[in-house]
Amino acid sequence: MTAPRVRPGGVRDVGAVNWLACRVAGRAAGTGPPNLFLTLARRRGLFRGWLWFAGRLMPGGTLPRRETELVILRVAHLRDCRYEFDHHVRIAGRSGVRKRDVERVKEGPSADGWTPREQAILAATDALHADRDVDDDTWARLRAHLTEGECVELTVLVGHYEMLATVITALRVQPDRPRRSGAR
DSSP, X not given: OOOOSSOOOOHHHHOHHHHHHHXXXXXXXXXXXXXXXXXXXXXXXXXXXXXXXXXHHTTTOSSOHHHHHHHHHHHHHHTTOHHHHXXXXXXXXXXXXXXXXXXXXXXXXTSTTOOHHHHHHHHHHHHHHHHSSXXXXXXXXXXXXXXXXXXXXXXXXXXXXXXXXXXXXXXXXOOOOBOOTTOO
């Protein structure tokens, strides 16, 4: 990956409140303040608005966290967004996503071992990625498992992580380094 197009900000660039939010996010992810957060926080108000919005999807969404993480990992894989994929692999285990699940995410919805609900969610994710739409058959399979409200949330979740992959790629956000054991 080339050098970042926008350097992650320091406390003076992002402000004390945003800096604190970035540090908290890093602790949750097992890293220092995430480079994505420190980059977005250069636009202080935009960052806070985005953080509130993003938090309503993950971790504050109504879809089960395991499913949310599977969707995020699938979008990151389809978009070849290593930053987002690695970031969510680090946090997905707390949501019941195992190493085998991570490998199956790369294979897609037809991989063995998914529940019918997970298959429907991943198939809809693939359709939204490829076509920016969901065909009627995929929608019917999805609706067999999700409420209308959950379908709204799923489509927004996929679109949000597609957008983040675009931002990460265009700004050349560099990978986060895992926090060393015992580091504070």
